[in-house]
Amino acid sequence: MPVTYTYDYKSTESASNPQGTSSRTVHTTPSGTTVSSTEQPAGGQATTQTQHYPAGGNQGSGSGTLSREEAERRYLEAMEDEYAKREGGA
Structure with a gap:
């Protein structure tokens, strides 16, 4: 039986300056x-503005599961983004 993973990742970043404020939220399921x-x-x-990007391997399937390789790829991408945000904000 193949192993499947489910995940939920959310990050928010915001900035404020004399010209105004901005924020960006990314929520991956x-x-x-x-x-x-x-x-x-x-x-x-x-x-x-809100945009939704459907999961590549799950379009129309509704199963809510990922292959191990896809879950690992998405996790690593999310961690790279998080580290880049933290280093950029330091």
Whole structure:
């Protein structure tokens, strides 16, 4: 019987300066990744954009499981992104 993995990963980053604020949230689940970006200029109206990227191997399957290789690949990508954010913010 093949081993399958499920996962859920979420990260948020935000920035604020005299020109305004911005934030970006990335939420990855077995069904895909959703990226939400919000920008608000100082004294202005906030705008939000949301994009969903379906999981490559699970489109239409609805099973919510990944192969071990796919789960490891996504985990490593998420960790690389997290380390890059931390090093960039230091």
